[in-house]
Amino acid sequence: MLKSVYLKNWKSHKETRVDLSKGANVIVGTIGAGKTSIVEGIAFSLFGTTQSVTSKGISLKDLIMQKPNKEDDAEVILEIELENNLYKIERQIFETKSSQARIYCNGLLIAGPKPQDVNKKIEELFFVNFDLFMRANYSEQNQLDFFVKLQPRERKTIFDSILGIDIFDSIERNSKQVLNRLKDKLDLEQSNYEQNNKTLESFNYSVLQNTKKELEKLISETEINLKTLLTDSEKMKVDLFELKKNQDKYDSITEKLSILDGQILNLSSFIKDKNYFSESSLAELEESFIIAKKQYQELSKAYHEKQNLLAEVSLLKKQESELSVKLKNYDLKDLEEIKKQYELISEEKLREEKNQNKFKSEIELKKQKLFFGQEEYNKAKPILEKLSNLENIEKKYSDLAQTIEKNQNIETALSEKISSIEKELSLLEKGEKDCPLCGSELDETHLKKVQVTKKQLKAKLESELKKITENQTHNKKDFIEIEKKYKYFLENKSYLSKDYSSLETQKKELDDLFAMLSKQDEKYLDLCAKYEKTKKEYESSSNYHFISEQLKSIIRKRELNEKLLGSFNVDDDLIKQKEETVKLLEKQIDYKKHLQELESLQAQKTILQKEKESIKFT
Structure with missing residues (x-):
C-alpha cells in the first residue's frame, strides 16, 4: 500500500x-x-x-x-x-x-x-515492470477508456500479458504446429497407403499384407504419440503454472532471508561487545535500572539544592557585608536633627497646601467667570465688526431707495406712453381720417405706415418697461433685506457699544488674575521642592533602622542555611558513580533486548530456510 x-x-x-x-x-x-x-x-x-x-x-x-x-x-x-x-x-x-x-x-x-x-x-x-505498470496500474490523461476502445483480440492479448499467461498461448500454438505436422505426415502416409493399394495386384499378396500391417501399426503408433503429446502439453501447462508459483514463493522467501540477514548482521555487531553481558534476566535488570535511576535523581536533586544553598549563603554574606558598611556611615546625632527638621517642614507644607487649595478654589470661580465673559465677548465681536460698516449700509440703503423711486417714475412714464399709443391705434382702427403725427388727411398707404410705426414704438416701450419692472422687483427685494439689517443694527448699536467696553474691562481683570495665579503656582512649586528635599533626608535617616532590621534578618537566614548545609551528605563523586551505574544498566538492558531480538530473528530465519528448502522445482 x-x-x-x-x-x-x-x-x-x-x-x-x-x-x-x-x-x-x-x-x-x-x-x-x-x-x-x-x-x-x-x-x-x-x-x-x-x-x-x-x-x-x-x-x-x-x-x-x-x-x-x-x-x-x-x-x-x-x-x-x-x-x-x-x-x-x-x-x-x-x-x-x-x-x-x-x-x-x-x-x-x-x-x-x-x-x-x-x-x-x-x-x-x-x-511488475514499467510496461505492465503503465498498462495495468496507470492511466494517462484522457486515457481512462483505453481498454474499452481496444478490439476483443487486442484486449485479450494485453490482459494475458498483464496476468503472465501469454506463455500458455505460445505453448498452445507450438502444440498445434506439432499436431499439424503429424497430421501432414499422417496424410502423406495415407496417400502412400492408397497409392500402394492401387499397385497391390503387381505385388505378392502376403508381402502387401505385411506392408499393410506395418503401415496400420505406424498409424496407430502415430495417433498414440499424438495423444501423448497433447496430454503432455496440458500437463506442461499445469507444471509451468505451479513452477512459476513456487518460483515466486522462493524469491519472496529469499528476499525476506536477505532482510533478516541484514538485521541479524546489525544486531550481531552490537552483541559482539561482551562488556555489557549480564547473567541477570531482563526483568531484573529493568527493576535495578528503575531503582538506580530513582536514586540518581534524588542525589542530583539534593546536589542542586546544596549548590543553591551555597550560592544563597554566599549572597547573604555579601549583603551582610554591604549593610554593615552602610550602618557605619550613619551619625545618630545628625539623624535626630534631620527628623526634627522634617516634622517642621511637614507641618509648614500642610498649611501651605490648605492655603493653596483655598486660593485655587477662588481662582477656579474667577476662571469660570472669565470663561463666560470671554464667550460673550467672542459672540459680540463679529457684530461689533459689522457695526463698523454701518455707514456703508446706510449709503447703500439710501442709494437703493433713490434707484427704486427713479425706476418707479420711469415705469409710470413708460406706462403712460404705451397707453397713449394704444388710444391712437384704437382711433386709427375706428377710421380716424387725420394723421395723429402731422394732422394731414390719411390715405390707405399712409394709414398702414402710421400703424406699423406706432406698433413698433409700443413694442419697444413695452420691452423697456419689462426690463425696468424686473430690475425694480430685484431692487425692492434687496431693499427689504438691507432695511431689516439697517433697522437691526440701529436697534443694537447703542447696546453693543455699551457692553463692548464692559467686556474689555472684564477681560483685563481676568488677565490680571491669570498672572497672579502663575506667581502663586511658582511659589507653591518652590515649597514642594523644599519639602521633597527634606523628605529624602528624613527617609535616608529612617533607612538606618530599616537597614539594622534587615541586617539582623540576613544574619538569621545565613546561619539557618549553614546548618542545613551540614545535613547534606552528597558530593560529585557519589553522583558520578551513581550516574555510571545507571548508564551501565541501561546498556545491559539494551544488550539483553538485542540478544532476544537476535534469537527471534534467527528462529524466523530457520523457519524460512526450511520453507525455502521444501519448495520443489521438479
Whole structure:
C-alpha cells in the first residue's frame, strides 16, 4: 500500500509531501496545479522514468523545476508498505551528473545507488515492470477508456500479458504446429497407403499384407504419440503454472532471508561487545535500572539544592557585608536633627497646601467667570465688526431707495406712453381720417405706415418697461433685506457699544488674575521642592533602622542555611558513580533486548530456510 510521496523541485512542485495512507485518495485541483505531476512522481520513483520521457522524447533533466527559478536537482521519495515491511524508494536527478536511486527496507539499504539495481529490485519485490505498470496500474490523461476502445483480440492479448499467461498461448500454438505436422505426415502416409493399394495386384499378396500391417501399426503408433503429446502439453501447462508459483514463493522467501540477514548482521555487531553481558534476566535488570535511576535523581536533586544553598549563603554574606558598611556611615546625632527638621517642614507644607487649595478654589470661580465673559465677548465681536460698516449700509440703503423711486417714475412714464399709443391705434382702427403725427388727411398707404410705426414704438416701450419692472422687483427685494439689517443694527448699536467696553474691562481683570495665579503656582512649586528635599533626608535617616532590621534578618537566614548545609551528605563523586551505574544498566538492558531480538530473528530465519528448502522445482 502506498504510504506517502515527497516531491522536491519536481516539475511545478517546489516541495510537496502527500499522505496516501488513509484508504482511497483523490487528488483535485485547477488545471496546471500539478495533479498529474504527483502521479508521474509515483511512477518515476518506482521505475526511474515516466510515460512522457518514453513516449514524448523529453529527457529526465527536463523534469527538474524550471520556473520561477531553474533548479539544479530534483528528488522524489516514495514510501510503500508490503507484507508488514516498510520500503522507502529515493530517486534523484542532477543537472550536471548521473541520476541516483536507493531503496530501503525497514531502514536498511537493499539496493543502490545505481538506478538499474533499484529497478531490478523493484521488479523482484512487486512482480511488475514499467510496461505492465503503465498498462495495468496507470492511466494517462484522457486515457481512462483505453481498454474499452481496444478490439476483443487486442484486449485479450494485453490482459494475458498483464496476468503472465501469454506463455500458455505460445505453448498452445507450438502444440498445434506439432499436431499439424503429424497430421501432414499422417496424410502423406495415407496417400502412400492408397497409392500402394492401387499397385497391390503387381505385388505378392502376403508381402502387401505385411506392408499393410506395418503401415496400420505406424498409424496407430502415430495417433498414440499424438495423444501423448497433447496430454503432455496440458500437463506442461499445469507444471509451468505451479513452477512459476513456487518460483515466486522462493524469491519472496529469499528476499525476506536477505532482510533478516541484514538485521541479524546489525544486531550481531552490537552483541559482539561482551562488556555489557549480564547473567541477570531482563526483568531484573529493568527493576535495578528503575531503582538506580530513582536514586540518581534524588542525589542530583539534593546536589542542586546544596549548590543553591551555597550560592544563597554566599549572597547573604555579601549583603551582610554591604549593610554593615552602610550602618557605619550613619551619625545618630545628625539623624535626630534631620527628623526634627522634617516634622517642621511637614507641618509648614500642610498649611501651605490648605492655603493653596483655598486660593485655587477662588481662582477656579474667577476662571469660570472669565470663561463666560470671554464667550460673550467672542459672540459680540463679529457684530461689533459689522457695526463698523454701518455707514456703508446706510449709503447703500439710501442709494437703493433713490434707484427704486427713479425706476418707479420711469415705469409710470413708460406706462403712460404705451397707453397713449394704444388710444391712437384704437382711433386709427375706428377710421380716424387725420394723421395723429402731422394732422394731414390719411390715405390707405399712409394709414398702414402710421400703424406699423406706432406698433413698433409700443413694442419697444413695452420691452423697456419689462426690463425696468424686473430690475425694480430685484431692487425692492434687496431693499427689504438691507432695511431689516439697517433697522437691526440701529436697534443694537447703542447696546453693543455699551457692553463692548464692559467686556474689555472684564477681560483685563481676568488677565490680571491669570498672572497672579502663575506667581502663586511658582511659589507653591518652590515649597514642594523644599519639602521633597527634606523628605529624602528624613527617609535616608529612617533607612538606618530599616537597614539594622534587615541586617539582623540576613544574619538569621545565613546561619539557618549553614546548618542545613551540614545535613547534606552528597558530593560529585557519589553522583558520578551513581550516574555510571545507571548508564551501565541501561546498556545491559539494551544488550539483553538485542540478544532476544537476535534469537527471534534467527528462529524466523530457520523457519524460512526450511520453507525455502521444501519448495520443489521438479
